[in-house]
Each structure stands twice: as C-alpha cells, then as structure tokens.
Amino acid sequence: MIYITGDCHRDFIRFDVENFSEQKEMTKEDFVIICGDFGGVWDKDASGAKENKLLDELENKPFTTLFVDGNHENFDRLYSYPVEKWNGGNVHKIRPSVIHLMRGQVFIIDGKKIFTFGGASSHDISGGILEPDDPDFQEKRRELNKGFKPYRINHLSWWKQELPTVTEMQEGRANLQANGNKVDFIVTHCCAASTQALIGGGLFQQDYLNHYLEEIRREVQFKKWFFGHYHDNRNVNAEEILLYEQIIRIG
Numbered sequence: 001m002i003y004i005t006g007d008c009h010r011d012f013i014r015f016d017v018e019n020f021s022e023q024k025e026m027t028k029e030d031f032v033i034i035c036g037d038f039g040g041v042w043d044k045d046a047s048g049a050k051e052n053k054l055l056d057e058l059e060n061k062p063f064t065t066l067f068v069d070g071n072h073e074n075f076d077r078l079y080s081y082p083v084e085k086w087n088g089g090n091v092h093k094i095r096p097s098v099i100h101l102m103r104g105q106v107f108i109i110d111g112k113k114i115f116t117f118g119g120a121s122s123h124d125i126s127g128g129i130l131e132p133d134d135p136d137f138q139e140k141r142r143e144l145n146k147g148f149k150p151y152r153i154n155h156l157s158w159w160k161q162e163l164p165t166v167t168e169m170q171e172g173r174a175n176l177q178a179n180g181n182k183v184d185f186i187v188t189h190c191c192a193a194s195t196q197a198l199i200g201g202g203l204f205q206q207d208y209l210n211h212y213l214e215e216i217r218r219e220v221q222f223k224k225w226f227f228g229h230y231h232d233n234r235n236v237n238a239e240e241i242l243l244y245e246q247i248i249r250i251g
C-alpha cells in the first residue's frame, strides 16, 4: 500500500491511530509519502529531545515514512546524512524507516515508478532573510517584528537549498530519460508554473523551479502528480493533486 499526504511542518498528529486507522493493516512494506515540509529534521543539531521523540515515534509506526523535502527543512542537517541507494534512487535515511527521497530520482515503490523532486521558494519572507552575524541583526529584527513583516534567519529558519542546483535538475532529466520519460507518479513540493497560476490566480511569483517542473509536465508521461506547499487539498485537474492534511491511498 502507498498513502500520500501534504505538508506536516513537524506536526505528525495526522498519523495518530485515531486519525489514520488504516495503519492497523500496514507493515513496514507499506508506505506513507509526505509531499515536503516534513519538518522532522529542523533543530540546530541532532541532540534535541523533542525532535528525537518525534522521529522515534515515526520509526515506531507500522509503516515506512518517505518524504521529499519542502522549503521548510533544515538543509544543513538533512544533507549531512550519508547518501544511500534505496529502491533505485538516492536517499538520506533519517531512521531505518524514515527516509528522505532526494531530488531528481526515480524510485520503484510497491511496483510503482515514482519521480521525486523536492524544494520550493518560501512565500513567507517578504521581510527578507536576516544574517545572524549581521552587526545590525537585533535592530533589523526589532523593526521587522514591529511591522509584522514575515522574515527568516539564514541557517536557522531558512536555507538557500530550498531551491535546486543545476546538477539536481540535470540529474532529474537524465533519470527520467533513462526511464523513457514515463513514470506512474510524480511527487514534488512545488508545482509547474501553469499549475501554480491556476491555484494561485497570479498570487505566487514564478521561479526557475516552476519552469523546470513545467518542462517536466510537458515532456513526461505520468498518471498522477502530487504536491504540497500551497496548504490546501484540491484536485487542480484530473492528474495534478494538491495535498495538505488529507491522507489518500494511491497504490
């Protein structure tokens, strides 16, 4: 079985047995995929008691948890885990059964071919990104707080790796080509430019990741495309599905 859901932001209450009773029938050979903003690797270092408790609770679930990265992940830490091969693609194993599906990979999961590509531009940074070693940090922060302007702090709550590198995008193209540009599912955090225009009505600015995903949308055959980021549950069209708290079965 494969289930899929949207952004968690380190709140995994939806996986409590009262909210997700299907897990009673699941084993570690069954999967729940999170479409980014997992948030389970967030603290400054790996010693935090709360974070370890959350990750251990996921590890102790009867199913395997998989996630693509969103924009709200601690990329310094996420990328410090060793890269391993798993089911045909590259992963970081946070726990034996809590696994980060890296960008531009094609996995075979429960018989389904799945292309993954995490990352997105943060939309909650109109106040800017503060540098913690800026001598004016405190003053700038006070001003932003006073004006209720959303801001984030580099390496503490924002990471430039929220957007992909050229290498990651090329790896994605190459892996898709090696699979004849045909997969069953695409799982991302962000979505294609035209899809974003449909859901946002022009509210969201396009970036190079939206354009890259648009290229994939045009060139790759897929049955369904699942994504998160926009905090809503919505079938954008017959193939593209925006997920938030809902958990749906896809295999």
Ligand SMILES: [Fe+2]
Residues within 6 Å of the ligand: 007, 009, 037, 070, 072, 229, 230, 231
């Ligand atoms: Fe989010």
